[in-house]
Amino acid sequence: MCGVFGAFSPRNFVAEEVYLGLSALQHRGQESAGVAWIDENRRVNVVKGMGLVYEALSQSVLAETPAKSAIGHVRYSTAGGSMLQNAQPICANYAQGPVAIAHNGNLTNFESLRDTLENRGAIFQSTSDTEAILQLLAHQPQRRPFEALMRALAEARGAYSLVVLLEEGLVAARDPWGFRPLSLGRRGDNYYVASESCAFSLLGASFVRDVEPGEVILINERGVTSYRLPLESKKKWLCSFEYVYFARPDSMIEGRSVYRARQEMGRKLAQVETANDVDFVASLPDSGTTAALGFSAESGLPFEAAVVRNRYVGRTFIQPTQKVRELGVRIKLSPSPDLFRNRSAVLVDDSIVRGTTAGLVVAMIRECRAKALHLRISSPPVRFPCFYGIDTPSSVDLAAAKYSLDDIARTVGADSLRYLTREAMIEAIGLPPDSLCTACFDGQYLGGEDASASCGGNCGKIFD
Ligand code: SF4
Structure with a gap:
């Protein structure tokens, strides 16, 4: 990108x-x-x-x-x-x-x-x-x-x-x-x-x-x-991931507000399944926040800015090496112990690519002695690499390509894990399905459909 x-x-x-x-x-x-x-x-x-x-x-x-x-x-x-x-x-x-x-x-x-x-x-x-x-x-x-x-x-x-x-x-x-x-x-x-x-x-x-x-x-x-x-x-x-993660929420792409699309993804995610006895919704800032607000509006659960982002460190996904990425997460994101202690939360993120960020953040939240943590992802599982300009070159790096969803939940340490479906994501974007690339979710590449x-x-x- x-x-x-x-x-x-x-x-x-x-x-x-x-x-x-x-x-x-x-x-x-x-x-x-x-x-x-x-x-x-x-x-x-x-x-x-x-x-x-x-x-x-x-x-x-x-x-x-x-x-x-x-x-x-x-x-x-x-x-x-x-x-x-x-x-x-x-x-x-x-x-x-x-x-x-x-x-x-x-x-x-x-x-x-x-x-x-x-x-x-x-x-x-x-x-x-x-x-x-x-x-x-x-x-x-x-x-x-x-x-x-x-x-x-x-x-x-x-x-x-x-x-x-x-x-x-x-x-x-x-x-x-x-x-x-x-x-x-x-x-x-x-x-x-x-x-x-x-x-x-x-x-x-x-x-x-x-x-x-x-x-x-x-x-x-x-x-x-x-x-x-x-x-x-x-x-x-058109890359659907632009709406999920890449683009800034104040951008308009193909007449569709990235903010509105992301908010709608959060709303639809809340319809998938809300865990019982949850006290509040939090997000992995900044990319998960707009979807978390939509989730909060749809579920009626209060949104709390319980994970704080250090604004002076760059986005983890676009750092060049795994080592820098891992260090970057710890430097960048910090859960608020007072908000998580003895409480149950839904944590919304936009995607799980390698699983690095989710695993480290969930571990940090566990250290705050959270009662339960339910991870909700406002896009479908990323199972396939992108050949169109995004750094997911091989399935070897993709958590959802290697593991079942239960295994990912266990690996990252979440009590439950749910994703948005491909269909719900497309509906949330609001563009016709045949105008979007969803290849990293479904493996449908340009292939024979050439110009x-x-x-x-x-x-x-x-x-x-
Ligand atoms: S495969 Fe398609 S949807 Fe996925 S990141 Fe690449 S261009 Fe975007």
């Missing part, structure tokens, strides 16, 4: 706005951050570093950097390792001009694309799949960059929500399946593109609309022009 942000202004100095936009998307990636822009000499420039946005980048330097358009990226590695070499945006000054790309998602045909490109003489500088898009573009030096980009994307499969910087303007592109969200915002004649709409409010910009699956938008002095990729998908595959190579509309004006 990563966050991308792009800004265009007919005047100047948008690099700082990209910095601010990235800060609002920090929850999507904490390993590295970067900003790229094109200078008056037609050269692409980039600054990037490891860590959080404020650690990796200098706001004061970016504030004084002249740039009419700029893009940025916060990274959590899914393809390629956690190293500065793989930090984005990735950039090049090639025969046709400057280009910079920031990518959220995972190309499922990266290996074959790389083989093909290397056979054509490409030398990859990183292990990131995003570089394949750059190489595909650069291998068409006779075409103008925007046209070359469209042709490059026609060869990519899997998940990509991109912001791209070209001399022709700022480009936003979303794969035909629509795996990852991408939104368009506006303030006056400034335009913004962001992984999530929550990034616009910080800049006083308004959410305009989602970038549609298969849509490519070019933003420049002439305004906003929409194109279609020459690929169409029979079904959309057909048909022109979706106005691609004729791009391809000769």
